[in-house]
Amino acid sequence: xxxxxxxxxxxxxxxxxxxxxxxxxxxxxxxxxxxxxxxxxxxxxxxxxxxxxxxxxxxxxxxxxxxxxxxxxxxxxxxxxxxxxxxxxxxxxxxxxxxxxxxxxxxxxxxxxx
Amino acid sequence: xxxxxxxxxxxxxxxxxxxxxxxxxxxxxxxxxxxxxxxxxxxxxxxxxxxxxxxxxxxxxxxxxxxxxxxxxxxxxxxxxxxxxxxxxxxxxxxxxxxxxxxxxxxxxxxx
Numbered sequence: 001x002x003x004x005x006x007x008x009x010x011x012x013x014x015x016x017x018x019x020x021x022x023x024x025x026x027x028x029x030x031x032x033x034x035x036x037x038x039x040x041x042x043x044x045x046x047x048x049x050x051x052x053x054x055x056x057x058x059x060x061x062x063x064x065x066x067x068x069x070x071x072x073x074x075x076x077x078x079x080x081x082x083x084x085x086x087x088x089x090x091x092x093x094x095x096x097x098x099x100x101x102x103x104x105x106x107x108x109x110x111x112x113x114x
Numbered sequence: 115x116x117x118x119x120x121x122x123x124x125x126x127x128x129x130x131x132x133x134x135x136x137x138x139x140x141x142x143x144x145x146x147x148x149x150x151x152x153x154x155x156x157x158x159x160x161x162x163x164x165x166x167x168x169x170x171x172x173x174x175x176x177x178x179x180x181x182x183x184x185x186x187x188x189x190x191x192x193x194x195x196x197x198x199x200x201x202x203x204x205x206x207x208x209x210x211x212x213x214x215x216x217x218x219x220x221x222x223x224x225x226x
Contacts (some may be wrong), residue, residue, distance in 0.1 A: 004157070033213065042203065057210045076186040090157055099146045099208035100165060105157035
């Protein structure tokens with residue numbers, strides 16, 4: 001079966017711009033989570049959606065937002081980009097909660113802010 | 115709040131030698147524990163997980179891990195390392211609030 005697909009794979013943006021990243025989960029998976037990975041902070045949880053409802057949000061400023069559509073695809077948006085937003089953004093999908101069902105990760109979107 | 119500590123930032127091991135990666139967790143309830151591997155430029159792949167039951171769990175690629183509640187540890191082991199095992203390894207704990215909390219990761223270098 002197809003894995004988790006994240007688009008685009010690479011992105012270069014300028015400070016102050018906004019960006020939208022997309023994640024298509026594995027078919028049948030209703031939970032989508034987003035994580036930010038940087039060399040300094042490691043893997044940080046951004047948010048989790050299940051059937052279009054956000055169930056949890058990490059400790060990130062309001063510039064980071066997300067949503068999930070009825071087909072379980074998810075998008076995350078970062079407005080007013082800052083240099084520190086440069087990171088690998090990973091999406092994970094799972095059948096239910098990542099606590100007790102396997103999370104499958106996409107290859108990530110590499111965002112560079114210049 | 116849950117947290118995961120991976121004390122070793124970088125480990126170098128010879129091909130064919132054994133490997134052990136350490137992981138300590140802090141979580142108030144029964145932990146759901148995971149080990150993931152990440153190759154350069156790639157996402158995370160699940161190696162194994164522990165939910166309950168037998169404290170020694172087997173995973174893919176010949177890896178195993180042992181859950182020790184008394185030590186709050188979940189160490190990953192492989193008896194004989196292959197060059198393809200060079201990667202970054204992450205220990206994680208799953209919590210009731212629908213997220214995984216990851217350790218800082220351990221980079222494994224395999225020398226010939």
